[in-house]
Amino acid sequence: MPLPxxxxxxxxxxxxxxxxxxxxxxxxxxxxxxxxxxxxNIWVQGVDGTDEPRCVTADEDxxxxxxxxxxxxxWLLYMQDEGGNERWxxxxxxxxxxxxxxxxxxxxxxxxxxxELLKGRPGKAVVQHNARNAELMDAYELDIxxxxxxxxxxxxxxxxxxxxxxxxxLFTNTLTADGDIEVSQWDSATSSxxxxxxxxxxxYPLGIYPVAVAxxxxxxxxxxxxxxxxxxxxxxxxxxxxxxxVDTHPTFDLGxxxxxxxxxxxxxxxxELIGARYYGERQVIHALDDDFAEVLAALTxxxxxxxxxxxxxxxxxxxxxxxxxxxxxxxTYFYDHSTGESRLLFQPFPHLDPAxxxxxxxxxxxxxxxxxxxxxxxxxxxxxxxxxxxxxxxxGGPWARDYWGFQPDVQLLANRGYAVLQVNFRGSTGFGKxxxxxxxxxxxxxxxxxxxxxxxxxxxQGYADRDxxxxxxxxxxxxxxxxxxxxxxxxxxxxxxYVGISSLPNFLRTLPDVxxxxxxxxxxxYVGDPSxxxxxxxxxxxxxxxxxxxxxxxxxxxxxxxxxxxxxxESDNMVDALRARGVEVEYMVKADEGHGxxxxxxxxxxxxxxxxFLAQHLGGRA
Numbered sequence: 001m002p003l004p005x006x007x008x009x010x011x012x013x014x015x016x017x018x019x020x021x022x023x024x025x026x027x028x029x030x031x032x033x034x035x036x037x038x039x040x041n042i043w044v045q046g047v048d049g050t051d052e053p054r055c056v057t058a059d060e061d062x063x064x065x066x067x068x069x070x071x072x073x074x075w076l077l078y079m080q081d082e083g084g085n086e087r088w089x090x091x092x093x094x095x096x097x098x099x100x101x102x103x104x105x106x107x108x109x110x111x112x113x114x115x116e117l118l119k120g121r122p123g124k125a126v127v128q129h130n131a132r133n134a135e136l137m138d139a140y141e142l143d144i145x146x147x148x149x150x151x152x153x154x155x156x157x158x159x160x161x162x163x164x165x166x167x168x169x170l171f172t173n174t175l176t177a178d179g180d181i182e183v184s185q186w187d188s189a190t191s192s193x194x195x196x197x198x199x200x201x202x203x204y205p206l207g208i209y210p211v212a213v214a215x216x217x218x219x220x221x222x223x224x225x226x227x228x229x230x231x232x233x234x235x236x237x238x239x240x241x242x243x244x245x246v247d248t249h250p251t252f253d254l255g256x257x258x259x260x261x262x263x264x265x266x267x268x269x270x271x272e273l274i275g276a277r278y279y280g281e282r283q284v285i286h287a288l289d290d291d292f293a294e295v296l297a298a299l300t301x302x303x304x305x306x307x308x309x310x311x312x313x314x315x316x317x318x319x320x321x322x323x324x325x326x327x328x329x330x331x332t333y334f335y336d337h338s339t340g341e342s343r344l345l346f347q348p349f350p351h352l353d354p355a356x357x358x359x360x361x362x363x364x365x366x367x368x369x370x371x372x373x374x375x376x377x378x379x380x381x382x383x384x385x386x387x388x389x390x391x392x393x394x395x396g397g398p399w400a401r402d403y404w405g406f407q408p409d410v411q412l413l414a415n416r417g418y419a420v421l422q423v424n425f426r427g428s429t430g431f432g433k434x435x436x437x438x439x440x441x442x443x444x445x446x447x448x449x450x451x452x453x454x455x456x457x458x459x460x461q462g463y464a465d466r467d468x469x470x471x472x473x474x475x476x477x478x479x480x481x482x483x484x485x486x487x488x489x490x491x492x493x494x495x496x497x498y499v500g501i502s503s504l505p506n507f508l509r510t511l512p513d514v515x516x517x518x519x520x521x522x523x524x525x526y527v528g529d530p531s532x533x534x535x536x537x538x539x540x541x542x543x544x545x546x547x548x549x550x551x552x553x554x555x556x557x558x559x560x561x562x563x564x565x566x567x568x569x570e571s572d573n574m575v576d577a578l579r580a581r582g583v584e585v586e587y588m589v590k591a592d593e594g595h596g597x598x599x600x601x602x603x604x605x606x607x608x609x610x611x612x613f614l615a616q617h618l619g620g621r622a
Contacts, residue, residue: 001158002237003381003382003621004356004381004382004385004415004619005356005395006415006416007352007356007411007412007415007561009412009604009607009608010186010604011349011351011352012352012408012409012411012412012607013068013408013604013607014036014600014604015034015035015038015039015040015063015161015330015600016032016033016329016348016349017035017346017347017348017350018032018034018043018331018345018346018348019032019033019040019330019348020032020033020035020040020065020067020309020322021309021311021322021332021345021346022068022069022309022311022320023047023066023069023311023312023313023319023320023334024047024069024073024313024320025069025071025072025073025268025313025314026073026313026314027047027074027313027314027315027317028046028047029044029045029047029073029095029320030044030045030047030320030334030345030600031043031044031056031069031076031095031475032045032069032298032332032346033063033064033065034053034055035241036055036057036058037058037060038531038600039059039060039061039062039063039064039599040061040063040064040065040444041056041058041059042055042056042057042064042065042067042076042078042093043055043056044056044076044095044098044591044616045514047318047334047346047390048222049484052195054095054098055098056076056093056094056098056192057078057091057093057102057350058101058102058136058510059102059373060081061082061083061592062080062081062082062083062084062592062598062599063598063599064078064080065079065376065395065598066079067079067126068115068505070118070122070123070125070144071117071118071122071123072122072123073117073144074123074144075093075094075095075144075145076092076094076095077090077092077115077117077144078090078093078102078103079091079113079114079115081112082196082562083561083562083591083592083593083594083596084560084562084563084592084593084594084595084596084597084598085212085562085564085594086112086512086564086594086595087110087111087112087564087566088112088113088114088122089104089105089107089108089111089112089113089427089565090104090105090106090113090114090127090142091103091104091116091539092105092144092147094191095258098406101528102612103147105127105142105144105147105149106127106149107133108129108131108572110131110134111129111130111131111134112129112130112304112512112514113127113129113130114127114128114129115127115128115142115248116164118164118165118166118167118168119166119215119271120165120166120167120168120215120271121145121166121167121168123143123145124141124142124143124144124168125141125142125144126139126140126141126152126162126168126170127139127141127142127149127497128140128161130513130514132154133512134513134514134515135156135274135513135516135517136157136159136514137150137155137159137161137162137514138151138153138154139151139153139155139162139164139186141154141168141550142278148375152168152188153170153186153188154184154191156192156193157175157517158174158175158176158193158517159172159173159174159193160173160174160175160181160207160503160518161173161207162186163211163212163213164214164216164413165213165221166215166217166271167217168348169185169186169213169217170186170188170212171183171184171185171186171211171220171238172184172185172186172193172207172394173211174193174518175518175520175521176198176201176415178201178570179201179202179520179521179524179525180199180200180201180521181198181199181204181207181208181521182195182196182198182199183195183196183197183198183199183208183211183220183222183236184196185238189300191280195241196220196236196238196241197236197243199224199225199226201520201521201525202437202440203225203433203437204225204520204598205399205429205436205521205522205525205526205558206258206399207430207518207521208222208223208303208334209223209256209258210222210254210256210262210263210264210347211223212225212264212266212273214235214271214272214273215270215271215272216328217238218237218238218239219234219235219236219237219238219528219531220238221234221235221236221246221264221273222234222235222236223254223256223263224236224243225245225433225611226279226347227479228248229432229433229434230248230249230252230253230254230432231253231254231256231430231432231433232245232246232247232253232254232278233245233246233247233248233254233263233273234246234249237450237511240402242366246273246276247286247288249278249284249286251280251429252278252280252284252351252430253278253279253429253430253432254276254278255277255278255279255283255430256430257279257400257401257403257429257430257438258400258622259400260277260403261277261307261308261309261519262277263276263277264276264277265285265292265310267289267292267316268312268314268315268316268573269314269316272289273288273352274287274288274289274291274292275287275288275289275292275296276288276337279401279403279430280374281362281374281404282404283294283307283403283404285307285414291316291438294337295316295337298335298337298340298342299319299321299333299335302321302323302331302333302335303325303333303340303561304323304324304325305323305328305330305331305333306321306323306324306325306405307321307323307331308321308322308323308324308330308405309321310320310322312318312543313336316332316337317336317337317338318335318336318337319334319335319336319337320327320332320333320334320335321333321335322344322494324404324406325354325405325406325477326350326357326358326359326360326378326404326405326406327355327358327360327404327406327411328347328354328357329347329349329352329353329355329406329408330347330348330406331346332344332345332346332347332348333345336599345490345557346444349498350557355433355466356381356415357381357406357411357415358378358379358410358411358414358415359378359379360376360377360378360404360405360410361377361378361379362374362375362376363375363376363377363476364406364572365423365454366457367426367446367449367450367452367453368449368453369446371426371435371438371450373423373424373425373426373432373450373453374424375402375421375422375424375454376402376413376421376422377419377420377421377422377458377517378405378410378411378413378419378420378422379414379419379463380414380415380416380417380418380422381414381415381417383417385462385463386418386462386463387462387463387464387465388417388418388419388459388464388465388468389417389418389419389464389468389469389470389614389619389620390418390419390420390421390455390463390464390465390468390469390470391418391419391420391421391469391470391471391472391614391618392421392423392451392454392455392469392470392471392472392492393409393410393411393413393421393422393472393473393477394422394423394425394451394471394472394473394475394476394477394480394481395422395424395428395473395475395477396474396475396476396478397427397428397429397476398425398427398428398439398447399427399428399429399436399522400428400429400533401424401428401430401431402423402424402427402428405414409607410422412607412611413614414622415621416432416611416614416615416620416621416622417620417621418470418614418618418620419458419463419464421454421455421458421464423450423451423454424444425439425451425454426438426439426442426447426450427439427447427526429447440525440527441526441568443479443483443526443542444483444542444543445540445542447480448480448483448484448487448488451471451480451484451504452488452491455491460529467493468493468494468615468618468619469491469492469618470492470493470494470617470618471484471485471491471492471494471495471496472495472496472498472610473496473498473500473594474498474499474500475498475499475500475501475565475566475595475596476500476501477498477500478497478498478499478500478501478566479500479501479502479544480500481495481496481497481498481500482495482497482501482502482544482574483542484499484553485544485550485551485552485553485555486544486547486548486550486551487547487550489550489551489552489553491552492552493553493554493617493618494554494555494556494613494614494616494617494618495531495553495554495555495556496555496556496557496558496578496610496613497555497556497557497558497566497571497574498558498596498606498612499558499559499560499563499565499566499595499596500557500566500570500571501543501570502542502543502544502545502570502571502573503541503543503544503545503567503570503573504527504528504530504539504542504543504566505530505536505539505540505543506521506545506569506570506573507566507570508527508529508530508539509530509570511523511565512564512565512568518616527539527542540560544574545573545574545577548574548577548578548579548581551578551583554613554616554617555578555585555586556585556586556587556609556610556613557571557574557575557579557585557586557587557588557590557608558571558589558597558609559571559572559587559588559589559590560589560590560593560594560595560596560597561589561591561592561593562591562592562593563593563594563595564594564595564596565594565595566595568589571587571589575587576615585606586609586613588605588606588609590602590605590606
């Protein structure tokens with residue numbers, strides 16, 4: 001088989017032609033993202049596609065990604081920050097007046113906000129923001145038409161997040177003094193919380209997620225580990241605190257990863273739960289309603305990919321859905337259940353030929369202590385799958401996971417001739433609570449051993465050349481990269497640290513204000529509390545910054561100047577320490593980016609640097 005043609009970095013990382021489509025609740029229009037001034041903005045077009053699309057936002061600085069139709073189809077709400085600082089504001093735009101400027105509904109300097117629409121109260125939304133206290137999110141009712149905000153609940157100091165019901169009832173994830181997670185109901189009459197049920201904090205490092213409120217407000221649907229190794233779908237009775245199982249999968253967890261589509265599929269007509277998503281090697285959807293089962297069967301006939309984005313009108317008949325596949329950036333379809341009509345709306349990257357891209361294959365690797373590591377191997381097209389240069393691509397979090405689907409960085413690396421191995425190391429979520437908790441106290445320990453075991457596996461299987469292995473990761477994956485070149489300096493021939501942690505104590509001390517009170521069940525449990533000298537000493541022992549003298553692997557460091565999660569000092573200190581030793585290190589900083597690059601010109605610059613760097617040190621194509 002001949003080698004596939006080199007696909008340019010630009011072809012992978014320029015904005016998609018269209019993406020993120022959602023049908024309006026009245027079923028007459030479709031909103032989607034498409035480029036304007038080389039930034040993704042919101043466009044609107046009639047559902048039949050016969051009218052001219054209209055761009056209704058005009059953001060020249062940063063792409064829009066998060067938006068929603070209001071329940072009455074009158075407005076679009078979206079979120080935007082400044083230069084990647086994650087201080088999100090909520091904006092309103094009028095799809096009937098595309099030339100009118102967007103209105104900032106949360107114009108509070110330095111604050112961050114989010115919104116949740118209320119199914120039972122058209123024209124209203126619940127907005128959370130921290131303008132009063134930078135460490136705490138308060139809840140407000142937003143009148144969408146006027147922009148008026150009315151205080152619903154002032155955070156008493158323990159609320160991690162607010163959960164709004166269809167009619168405006170408020171529930172919370174609350175951190176207890178013991179580090180457990182309490183689900184509570186806000187009593188507006190007394191301005192206090194009424195406890196419903198307490199869950200063991202160590203089981204929920206990111207709080208109880210997902211959570212949705214039943215239409216009548218008497219129950220909460222949530223992902224629960226109670227009495228189970230696997231995350232199940234349960235219903236929590238608001239009055240009694242009794243939990244009952246609604247649905248489960250024999251081997252998969254409910255899909256509770258924040259970067260993936262919500263595992264809850266709710267009826268636009270009734271607000272009832274009609275479907276649930278589970279993730280193993282690939283996605284499985286359980287229909288919980290007979291009508292939705294019929295729709296689901298029709299939708300899955302449209303593509304052999306995994307259903308990703310889904311929206312429907314108020315009648316439950318007209319649907320806009322997208323699919324993810326490993327070699328296809330996703331197809332988006334319109335489907336009318338009343339007529340059986342379906343049509344392809346768009347391909348995000350029609351210039352990419354799936355036949356030239358590489359399949360992503362699930363593999364299971366056994367760690368040295370017997371723990372199964374569910375992973376993905378992507379092998380380049382057109383070359384024998386043996387003795388290849390390998391890139392170990394490490395996901396962030398660490399409370400996240402790798403999953404099957406199209407990823408431009410994976411495909412770029414495979415197109416350049418590299419095998420790509422993605423490992424769900426211990427601490428990853430979605431493989432049972434014991435697998436996640438196996439990472440407690442194991443930063444730079446068994447978590448890293450898992451990665452080394454995966455490299456050994458790839459070499460033993462004959463896929464990888466032992467002398468041509470690189471490690472590349474972002475956020476926690478960046479930390480893992482730096483651990484790789486300090487704790488195991490002989491394993492990797494090249495390393496790329498993307499917004500990674502170099503000092504665990506400094507990282508925890510510089511986290512965003514809204515995170516600092518809520519670390520008991522995650523960072524403090526898994527890594528330590530730097531306010532305790534003994535724990536800080538252990539954290540420093542697990543920090544790459546204290547072992548800079550061991551680095552002899554060529555290193556590329558990439559950082560966003562506005563990163564509020566892993567501040568620039570984490571990269572500056574590492575680079576400065578290396579340069580003080582006379583070690584050459586390539587360092588890329590982008591002034592208009594945060595925790596991961598969004599602007600396409602910056603992503604393109606970064607992956608050109610990655611391409612050159614790996615070609616120099618691993619010998620792949622360039």
